[in-house]
Amino acid sequence: MRKTLLLALFLLIGMGQWVMAQGNRYLSEVFTDAQITVTNNVVYGANNHFFPPTTTYPVANLTMRVYQPSQTVDANQARPVMVYIHTGNFLPPVINGGITGSIDDSSAVNMCRQWAKRGYVVIAPKYRVGWNPLAATQLERTAQLLNAVYRAINDIKTSVRFMRKTVAIDGNPYKIDQSKITLFGVGSGGYVALAYPTMNQWAEVSLPKFQLPNGQSVIDSNIVGNLDGFGGLLNQNNWPGYSSAVNMAINVGGAMADTSWLDGGEVPMVSFHSVRDPFAPYRQGIVVVPTTNENVVEVQGAGIYQGLVNAYGNNAPFADVNKFRDPISNVARSNYNQTIPYIYPAPNDQINTGSGEGLWPIIRPVRNLPLGSNGSITTFFNETDPYTWWDSTTLTFVVAAVNAQTGGSFNAQSLHQQGLLGNPGMSRVKGLTFIDTIQQYIHPRILHTLDLATNVTFRVNMAGLTANSAGLHIAGNFNGWNPGSTAMTQDPNNANIWTYTTKLTPGDNLEFKFVNGNSWGQDESIPSACAVGGNRGYTVSGNGNDTLPLYFFSSCQSGLVPLQSVTFQVDMTGLTVSSNGVHIAGSFQGWNPAGTPMTPAAHNGNIYTYTTNLPLGDVVEWKYVNGNSWGSEEFVPGACAINGQGGGNRSHTVVAGNNLLSAVMYGSCSVFTPVPVNVTFMLSMQGQTVSANGVHIAGSFQGWNPSTSALTQDPQNPTVWSYTHNGLMSGDTIYYKFINGNAWGNDESVSGSCVFPGTGNRYLIVPLVNSTLSLVGFGSCSASNPIITFRVNMTGLTIDSMGVGIAGTLNGWNPASTRMTQDPADPNVWTYSTPLATGTTVLYKFINGSSWGRDEVLTDSTCGQPNGFGSYNRRYVVPALPTTLPAVAFGSCNPPAPVLATLSGRYSYNNTANTVMTNSVVRLMNGTTVVASDSTDALGDYSISGVAPGTYTLNGATSKPWGGVTASDALLATRHVVGALVQTGLRLKAADVNGSNTVTSGDALLINRRFSGGITSFSVGNFANSNPTVTVGSSNMTQNMQAICFGDINGSYSPSTASRNSGLGLTDAGWMFSRTLEIASEQSLALGSVSLVLNIPAGVEVMGVQSKLNGGQLDYQVIGNQLRLGWFHVEGMLAEAGQTLVELQINANRDVKASEWSLGSETEMTDVWAQAHVGATLRIPSLKAGSSTLSVYPNPVVQQLGIRLPLQSSARLNVEVLDAMGRVVLSNGFDAQSGVFAQQVAVDGLAKGQYMLRVLEQNAEGTVLHSTRFVR
Secondary structure, three states, X not given: OEEXXXXXXXXXXXXXXXOOOOXXXXXXXXXOHHXXXXXXXXXXXXXXXXXXXXXXXXXXXXXXXXXXXXXXXXXXXXXXXXXXEOOOOOOOOOOOOOOOXXXXXXXXXXXXXXXHHHOOEEEEEOOOOOOOOOOOXXXXXXXXXXXXXXXXXXXXXXXXXXXXXXXXXXXXXXXXXXXXXXXXXXXXXXXHHHHXXXXXXXXXXXXXXXXXXXXXXXXXXXXXXXXXXXXXXXXXXXXXXXXXXXXXXXXXXXXXXXXXXXXXXXXXXXXXXXXXXXXXXXXXXEEEEOOOOEEEEXXXXXXXXXXXXXXXXXXXXXXXXXXXXXXXXXXXXXXXXXXXXXXXXXXXXXXEOOXXXXXXXXXOOOOOEEEOOOOEEEOOOOOOOOOOOOOHHHHHHHHHHHHHHHOOOOOHHHHHHHHHHHOOXXXXXXXXXXXXXXXXXXXXXXXXXXXXXXXXXXXXXXXXXXOOOOOEEEEEOOOOOOOOOOEOEEEOXXXXXXXXXXXXXXOOEEEEEEEEOOOOOOEOXXXXXXXXXXXXXXXXXXXXXXXXXXXXXXXXXXXXXXXXXXXXXXXXXXXXXXXXXXXXEEOOOOOOOOOOEOEEOOOOOOEEEEEEXXXXXXXXXXXXXXXXXXXXXXXXXXXXXXXXXXXXXXXXXXXXXXXXXXXEEOOOOOEOOOOEEEEEEEEEOOOXXXXXXXXXXXXHHHOOOOOOOEOEEOOOOOOEEEEEEEEEEOOOEEEEEEEOOOOOXXXXXXXXXXXXXXXXXXXXXXXXXXXXXXXXXXXXXOOOOOEEEEEEEOOOOOOOXXXXXXXXXXXXXXXXXXXXXXXXXXXXXXXXXXXXXXXXXXXXXXEEOOOOOOEOOEOXXXXXXXXXXXXXXXXXXXXXXXXEOOOEEOOOOOOOOOOOEEEEEEEEEOOOXXXXXXXXXXXXXXXXXXXXXXXXXXXXXXXXXXXXXXXXXXXXXXXXXXXXXXXXXXXXXXXXXXXXXXXXXXXXXXXXXXXXXXXXXHHHHHHHHHHHOOOOOOOOXXXXXXXXXXXXXXXXXXXXXXXXXXOOOOOOOEOOOOEOOOOOEEEOOOEEOOOEEEEEEOOOEEEEXXXXXXXXXXXXXXXXXXXXXXXXXXXXXXXXXXXXXXXXXXEEEEEOOOOEEEEEEEEEOOOXXXXXXXXXXXXXXXXXXXXXXXXXXXXXXXXXXXXXXOEEEOOOOOOEEEEEEEEOOOEEEEEXXXXXXOOEEEEEEEEEOOEEEEEEEEOXXXXXXXXXXXXXXXXXXXXXXXXXXXXX
16 A cells, blocks of 8 residues: 655646746736736626525626736737636535635636736636536436536626627726637536537537437526527526627536537637546546536547547647647647556556647546445546645635535535545645646647737748759748748749748747758758857747848848859968869858869969859858868868867858958968978888998989988987978979989889879978978888887886986897887886887897996896897887887886785764674775775774775675665755755765765655655665775775665664664553544654654554645555555644544454554654654554443344443444454444433344444543444
8 A cells, every 4th residue: 555645747847948938928927926906706797596596596796807917017908818717516615525616716816817927818707506416317417417507608608798898888998809718617617618619509409418308408598598698587688799709718627518519610629638537538428526426418528529629620720730849749749649547447447548739638647546434446536637726724714614604514624635535645836737737738829829929931032042943941840840841932023032921939949941942952051150050040029920031041141132252262282182173162052062163273273263152241151172072171270260269160251342262271371472491201211221322312302313312310210211301492392202322223113192193203292381201111102110119117226317228129239329218107117119110020128228237137038038148138029000018127027016005994884873884895996897805894894905006996885784764864855955954975875866966856755665665675776885086005005985875864774783763652552443543643743754663463454544744745555564654844844742643544353452553663753854853752542441331132133233332421423343354344323312322223234144343432531442243
């Protein structure tokens, strides 16, 4: 058994802000509460009244309440009208069997004020009520109810005509637009709202199901008037000559009497309907009156009629789903055509939600609950109106007033509890959540229906472009981004201009593009300066008509402006032009890198140009492309890129006249000017036998002389040769060759990409700055030798003043020529890199200095070969790829052994005693890898030895049971959320039980549910750890760590005992009544949380739990022989001494003493700061054991059981018969006087067997329990 009081629409609260644009009248609240004028008891007509029940049907005024923005702050002279039609089963509140049912309902007042703050004039008429739900037959009930509905419809029509009369005769005092009127009906008012515009032919009132046995309609127009409320003996003519027409009908609950009433051309309808409504069928069924739960007439609900409304095309103003793609509408559609569990048993245990724009299926959980003492199940507690709420204190006064007025005996508490069963978790917050959803769904649709939406005209100027033969189209978020569905119209007076106009909702954030054709790929490319996520953007105003700027296609420029010639130029001097040519890509041509080729200029083949016409004032963006694809475009320096960002686009604002742009260098902001530069040529002679005459270069820049330009050998890497030539002119193309010697005949033979075609010579376009060219091989366009990096770790050694070197076959075994470099990341490591030929075997040694004798002595053969001096040279075979060798220790084949440390500390629980975590595991982690671990001892200590230097984290694991969590921890989580008691550190981590990395009210609810047993685990596990980060060096160190149970925010748990004890007591003993157990506080306490663990005696079954705790969050479970209940409230409540906190409905198969009940150790009560009330006690009120004077006769009995009980004083007697299983099978109540009470009870309906008779005597001195047994 579980009862969780939760709201189900948190998602919709968040979504609620999507369509609300600040300042958009009708969509958002543009007036404050203080600016709303409310006028009560406005007389809108008079008519014969039928309630209270009467035979004279007196004529009395019809009144209404009017809400409007004060005319001192609202200058609008033509405001639309909302007509609010209240619920109530066509009877007054309380008398109708419910709590609500008038224009004073909390939800009614709130909705009407919200509409007024949005700019509507709102009228809330009080219509005539009165019928007999207790009539003997369904036909009588149908006749009376339909007449009540008919009168209500005519009253609402009277109110509409009255408003039109005020315009025509009274000077329009309410400043309304009489052509814009919307009905909004709730519950039974929903029936009225649906019937008002559809029941418009007398034949519809005379359908067979509305007929008397004589074939006449149950509604007699000779008595109650015609369909507009005129004529009839018991009807007054109100405002003839004025129209009753309305523009739209909205219902929240209710149903349609018959779908045959629907016709094409009737008003649009929006419907909110609880799918599991037990009174007004969601699809098709019999209306059940909540007053008596009696059947009345068959009707159709929103799940059926909304599909027909759409099929007739009546909802056309908002049928285009692309214009209503807000999250609220999407949530509604996500519930369409869903087959879900229904409230009835098979075969009627499933229901389909149906579909249709304007339909909102409200899906609430199935609530089939026990009803009455016989334990039967009823469907009547399924939610119908979760948007309502009430105040129990106010209800008490209302019920008292009704009782005083009618002489009735209505019970406010019973109504309140009954109401809660049908509206679990009832609260103002819950009601407003649903109302917010309703408001945000209906108002965009009202605007489109009442022609209050904005006409938006899109315009594009195609000047200078050729329009596609398919014409111009527009694609955007308002038409599903379909590039071919929405054609634009060519202006007959200017063929360059294309337009499209549609109605859109004020506040909508539009994104769109123009399409030159009807498919993607033909859409415009919008410059970033005016783009919104790559699209054009616009927010619809509430002004009625929006005409957007006349945009140029693919441009930020707008208007009727002339085109100007623009010539783009780029200088490719010094660059190799792609075989695919040079292109330009930009905002004016759709950013196509292959679409716009540039042409070499006649005066200079290095300069490429492109000319086009662009609008005056347009800001164009572009890049040059050396080729015809992305990846080949230039990198534009920040000095000439938009926003100063390197890699951005070039830009230019088109001016009047000729726009001849400068011929900038590719990838540069500057115009090319040749300058002298120094160029260093690099050559690898790896694998070559170098001529005794050295290596030379010959080329066009030095007269092709093979002997005058010698290369220099690199002393650090003898295979590398270089030559620097000064004074080459940037942009020039030079040709050259390398020569192994100093004469022709020894020159290289080279081919490939570095050779100018047809010459056999290398070529170079001289760079713009001093440059060192890439290393190439002799006779090759590249140096194929991989770079090898040698590394040595000198940890623990004193470095020679000459540093560290390397000597070997790679440098002629010269101990001084090749110096190594210290690694900045690790100063103990020294490195040297050089290209080496693949497959070459390198022998070498490291030198701590620069001379022999300072070289390492290697005695390990695993990385070397004998050197003839009793030790080894290192040996390495060069691979094909560049390689960085391990940093080995000087004189060793291996890296130096790390200095290991010991890490120790204590693992404890985060409570006030820091209780140690024994027999647990502490792990040392490197990322997600376990490096080492240790189990804690009896003191909670751990010790991990052999830890290498580095940075680690600690985590822990334990097999200890989870515990320590009560409702007070849920209270602490809630106080953290509201900022009243902020948690930090590990306590904060303990509060995040859903692992979202933030603490929310959802964590509080989960904590309370786990305490109550509603869930048995958290997704994050049982224990949280502090997980400290520790940086280990060469010394031993200490690091403690703490754990805490997830949810144990107050740290009350002790893992050594696996329990907590609040010290709360349970008082009183004696006999108790078998059906109800009350648990009360013995002291007056301010309560913020209650955690109750109640041990249930053998033979007792808990049938239900009734909370007497005000507000807050409650969750409970009955698990085995234990009741676990958690309640918390951030604002708290004051419990008076003796006040009942929880009431249990129980069954018992024997007499039970109060002393048999006991509290679990986790039971506690706290204040709003989660501080426990130590020493407080709970009380079970007990009963006195009755005397043995109760007798029955005859015994055994067949039909009538006689009961005899002497009484000392008058008393109220509750008589029950229980079967052998302890179930109540008969019950009744009697008011008895002093003396001998004698009563006959019929038992002939009971099965044969043994039974117990219980009599609960309630007199002035207390309560006494009498019992005896009998046999049927």
